[in-house]
Amino acid sequence: MILSPLRSIPGPWYAAITSYYLILRDLAGQRTKTIHRLHEIYGPVVRIGPNEVSFSSGAVVKELYGQTSNYLKAPIYEAFLPGLFSLLDREKHRERRRYLSHVFSMNHLQNVEPVIQENVMLLLEGIASKGENSVNVMEWFKMFALDVTGLRISSSVC
DSSP: OOSOTTTTSOOOGGGGTOSHHHHHHHHTTOHHHHHHHHHHHHOSEEEEETTEEEEOOGGGHHHHHSTTOOOOOOGGGGGSOSSTTTOOOHHHHHHHHHHHGGGGSHHHHHHHHHHHHHHHHHHHHHHHTTTTSOOOHHHHHHHHHHHHHSHHHHHHHO
């Protein structure tokens, strides 16, 4: 704790010794609000755990998440379903990116944009059709995700 390279990064004192407070906030559905509040108090760089830092500045996004980044993903990413997003091993991530790079090409994105826009409109219309009734948006977002990633894009673009 005293010798930690993160010791000079501002944050609540307990962040230097435990991540449990953030885990509890996460379980209560308050992680995002808690981190936002910490940024309001401590600024754009905040220590949120013994080995974890949060950044709220858009200027560092490319450095942190870019292809040539030297920063490791936090262990929380392992909780996601297996895929490119959750890979912590840089070499495996690089190999998987190579297989998927065509999907992120400008040409492909321009082809899929109208399909996504159409599905966004269908999503909004579907939710609006429920009027004043409560809506389980998780179900609607799941359907939206399946429509966007499923057959509609494959058949209309590929």
